[in-house]
Amino acid sequence: xxxxxxxxxxxxxxxxxxxxxxxxxxxxxxxxxxxxxxxxxxxxxxxxxxxxxxxxxxxxxxxxxxxxxxxxxxxxxxxxxxxxxxxxxxxxxxxxxxxxxxxxxxxxxxxxxxxxxxxxxxxxxxxxxxxxxxxxxxxxxxxxxxxxxx
Amino acid sequence: xxxxxxxxxxxxxxxxxxxxxxxxxxxxxxxxxxxxxxxxxxxxxxxxxxxxxxxxxxxxxxxxxxxxxxxxxxxxxxxxxxxxxxxxxxxxxxxxxxxxxxxxxxxxxxxxxxxxxxxxxxxxxxxxxxxxxxxxxxxxxxxxxxxxxxxxxxxxxxxxxxxxxxxxxxxxxxxxxxxxxxxxxxxxxxxxxxxxxxxxxxxxxxxxxxxxxxxxxxxxxxxxxxxxxxxxxxxxxxxxxxxxxxxxxxxxxxxxxxxxxxxxxxxxxxxxxxxxxxxxxxxxxxxxxxxxxxxxxxxxxxxxxxxxxxxxxxxxxxxxxxxxxxxxxxxxxxxxxxxxxxxxxxxxxxxxxxxxxxxxxxxxxxxxxxxxxxxxxxxxxxxxxxxxxxxxxxxxxxxxxxxxxxxxxxxxxxxxxxxxxxxxxxxxxxxxxxxxxxxxxxxxxxxxxxxxxxxxxxxxxxxxxxxxxxxxxxxxxxxxxxxxxxxxxxxxxxxxxxxxxxxxxxxxxxxxxxxxxxxxxxxxxxxxxxxx
Numbered sequence: 058x059x060x061x062x063x064x065x066x067x068x069x070x071x072x073x074x075x076x077x078x079x080x081x082x083x084x085x086x087x088x089x090x091x092x093x094x095x096x097x098x099x100x101x102x103x104x105x106x107x108x109x110x111x112x113x114x115x116x117x118x119x120x121x122x123x124x125x126x127x128x129x130x131x132x133x134x135x136x137x138x139x140x141x142x143x144x145x146x147x148x149x150x151x152x153x154x155x156x157x158x159x160x161x162x163x164x165x166x167x168x169x170x171x172x173x174x175x176x177x178x179x180x181x182x183x184x185x186x187x188x189x190x191x192x193x194x195x196x197x198x199x200x201x202x203x204x205x206x207x
Numbered sequence: 208x209x210x211x212x213x214x215x216x217x218x219x220x221x222x223x224x225x226x227x228x229x230x231x232x233x234x235x236x237x238x239x240x241x242x243x244x245x246x247x248x249x250x251x252x253x254x255x256x257x258x259x260x261x262x263x264x265x266x267x268x269x270x271x272x273x274x275x276x277x278x279x280x281x282x283x284x285x286x287x288x289x290x291x292x293x294x295x296x297x298x299x300x301x302x303x304x305x306x307x308x309x310x311x312x313x314x315x316x317x318x319x320x321x322x323x324x325x326x327x328x329x330x331x332x333x334x335x336x337x338x339x340x341x342x343x344x345x346x347x348x349x350x351x352x353x354x355x356x357x358x359x360x361x362x363x364x365x366x367x368x369x370x371x372x373x374x375x376x377x378x379x380x381x382x383x384x385x386x387x388x389x390x391x392x393x394x395x396x397x398x399x400x401x402x403x404x405x406x407x408x409x410x411x412x413x414x415x416x417x418x419x420x421x422x423x424x425x426x427x428x429x430x431x432x433x434x435x436x437x438x439x440x441x442x443x444x445x446x447x448x449x450x451x452x453x454x455x456x457x458x459x460x461x462x463x464x465x466x467x468x469x470x471x472x473x474x475x476x477x478x479x480x481x482x483x484x485x486x487x488x489x490x491x492x493x494x495x496x497x498x499x500x501x502x503x504x505x506x507x508x509x510x511x512x513x514x515x516x517x518x519x520x521x522x523x524x525x526x527x528x529x530x531x532x533x534x535x536x537x538x539x540x541x542x543x544x545x546x547x548x549x550x551x552x553x554x555x556x557x558x559x560x561x562x563x564x565x566x567x568x569x570x571x572x573x574x575x576x577x578x579x580x581x582x583x584x585x586x587x588x589x590x591x592x593x594x595x596x597x598x599x600x601x602x603x604x605x606x607x608x609x610x611x612x613x614x615x616x617x618x619x620x621x622x623x624x625x626x627x628x629x630x631x632x633x634x635x636x637x638x639x640x641x642x643x644x645x646x647x648x649x650x651x652x653x654x655x656x657x658x659x660x661x662x663x664x665x666x667x668x669x670x671x672x673x674x675x676x677x678x679x680x681x682x683x684x685x686x687x688x689x690x691x692x693x694x695x696x697x698x699x700x701x702x703x704x705x706x707x708x709x710x711x712x713x714x715x716x717x718x719x720x721x722x723x724x725x726x727x728x729x730x731x732x733x734x735x736x737x738x739x
Contacts, residue, residue: 081579088584105260108274137580145573154572154579159260162565171564171591179253179415182405183530188368192376196386199354204543206312206320206330 066103066114073117075099076129078157080136081144090170093161101160109152116153119143208468212238212436215457215471217443217486219243220298221716222703222723223477224422224430225341229727231433233734238469239435240459242442243277243295245423251413258412259565266412268302268670270294277440279619279626281481286630288512290481291670296439297423299479299670299716305410305419306534306714307347307390308555309338309721312357313543314711317604321544321551323635324604327708328680328689329725331357337721337728345420345720346398349390355539356387363395366404371526371560371595372535378654384540389557391534392420392716399425408529408563419532441467444623445490446474446499446699453738454499454699460621473730473737475700477723480510480672483705484611485626487676500676500693500701505686507612509605509674511710514632516640516663517559518647519570519596520656521589528561528592535560541646542712550638552602554712556647559596567591574660595656599643601636602712605674671715676705690733691726697738702726 066074079094091098106113120128123139131139144154161167165175174181213235216223227239252261263272268291270278281290293302312331317324335357342361349361365388368376372388379386393410394401404418417424431437440462447468449455456470476483484507490499498506538556545553562570567590571577578586614627632640644661651659679685682694687706693699702723704715711718730737 082583083581085584088588090584105257107264133581137578141579144579145575147573151572155263155569158568158572159257159263159565162563162568163256163259168564171588173564175256177253177255177258178407179251180405182407182416185367185369185406185527185531188370188373189376190368192368192373192380193387195380196354197352199385201354202385203311203354203356203539204313204320206316207332 066106066110070114070117071099071103073121073128074102074113077117077120077140077153078102080133080140081154081157082161088170090167091164093157095164098160098164101164102157105160106156109156112149112152113156116143116149119149208470211470211472212236213471214238214473214475215240215469216475216477217457218298218477218479218482218703219296219422219427219437220477220479220703221300221422221719222479223298223475224426225344225720225723226475226477226702226727227435228344228426228430228433229724230730231430231435233731234434237435238471239437240441240443240457240469241296241437241439243293244439245296246301246413248415248417251415253407253413253415259563262412262566266302268293268411269668276620279623280617282614282617282625282627286628287632288514288630289668290628290672291668292479292481292672296427296437297421300421301413301423302411303670303716304533304714305392306557307349307392307717308537308713309356309359310711310713310718311542314709317552317709323551324709325679325684328678334718334721334725337724338717340724341717341720345392345425346394346401347390347392348395350388353387355385355542361390363398365389366391366393366395366532366534368535369527369531369560370524372558374522374524374526374595374654375536375558375650378650379538381653382650384538384650386536386538389534389537391532393532393534394418394420404532406531408531410532410534442619442621442623443486444621446476446486447490448492448494448499448696452494452696454696464621473698473700475702477703479703480675480705481611481626481628483701483703484675485613488613489624495695500686500695500699502695503683503686505607505677505684507675508607508610509677510609510611510628510630511603511605511671511673511707512630513603513669513671513710514601514636514640515669516599516644516661517596518599518644518651518659518661519594520651520659521593522595522655523593525592526561526594528594529563529566531560533559541643548642550635550642552604552639552712554602554639554643555600556643556650557598557600559598561592561594564591567594576658576660595651595654597647597650599640599647600712600714601639601643603636603710604633605677605709606633611675669714671704671710673704673707673710673715676701677708678706679708690729700726700730
């Protein structure tokens, strides 16, 4: 038997989650990035709730309660203030923020805007420069200083 | 009943694999029971676009968050530091950062040198050849000539400095403080069938390339080829004893959930600092009412977890970000006791690199540095690939009130009582943490970083589980002797981090494995008189 906490989000909960996501990370036309309330990103968020679903559900409900049941009708300053304070409270709110951020920062459009390739790390990996090993020269000249035990 | 084996090893992680491989040359019949699975390279998060999210899911370092059916729960509510581990072939080596420092010589003599805790019954020099052997077996990378540690010769060159470590190096040179490229167990060139590192990012949630040494790809293939049997999804409930007070084998649940008895001549426990005391306490009987091997009352006590504050900040220059293993440099500048300070013992500074794009944002939930709303994007773009961070690896001294017991309520999926952790950070360690945080802030400031943030405990679960079955010569003050044998049960051995007397200020895996190889060597030398 399913636990009530594990039942998928209702349409109303998805709308509330979308309002939160869009406030937390809004679209920015200058940078050319979508908001976290973008349909594709929202679909990814909802799909990836998994084990975080009960916490995210609780956090969405808590945000709604703090907004007297109508978060979306608050002006943008009030929404940002409420959300920032709520996320800072930790617990379930951290899970809510983490799920939104994990989905947002793997979206192709977002990664490309950050100058990154939209791909997993493996198998291509990355190239890292060796760096300037001559920086070690003064340390090499130092006498051993580990503590002797005998 | 299963066929009797000569040696039963419980746990296939860092120490279990090393002891299995070393004992294989005896041609004894050796069996290892592991409660987890083999992990395939295709299972690791780096294969997919959700690689960052899975660090908080099925590859989380906390068994409570990970919640695989092969995990057991841990009640760590009464501890600021949380328990990290991994249950699978390779154990914690599957999900460690591959930092590869050794304990220092002074770490084995803290009573003699500093008047605190206890000396170990063995010293660094006893272990030196086993450190070297383990470096060859696991494949370590690094650079000889470090004036801050005893001589050693890693078989592979160090990881690149890159932009991030070069920035730290300039700051450390400006301050005149010691630094050196960290030893790691990451293959920086092809090594014994392993491909070299191609910079997949943070190594903790497993290496899809196989460049990071974990015992499932180092010791185990060789041990199995030499005749050792490894059975997965076998969860041991208790070690049994016979009428002579000797270990007779173990009762476990197999992959089908069936209860089985495995008889053995010798039992070796390798479940590390939480799993091992849990198993011994769950093995209480009429003859051993307080738990097996526990006449000292010290099984589960003296838990050491390595408090590990992390100070981070941001610089203007673009750095390596999360494109490279997090390990870069270490500093031993503050490792040894200094009478001018208000604490004894010391710490290693470990210099990290950046994170991936999602982790950069997630790690700032609660720091107040990254705004939510219209200001988010512009601030975020000053953070990604601009992060610097230093971890303070503090020595944690043993205290009996820091302990592992059995939870009276919580059980795993087989109904076996789960471990309960009671742990507090001592005043000495707190002073050490604050000293290290202040030095890390100095370094980052010298590197040009701003927006500094010190995390004292939030990220503080390095998974170093030490001290709960300490070794020693006095049976009243220790659980095992100087070569890992139980004082109480002459055919029971422990080879993992639980036998540590003190913790040092370093990641423990290299020393855990050197100890396991040393215990195996002692057993091989004493085969004719092993139970005397």
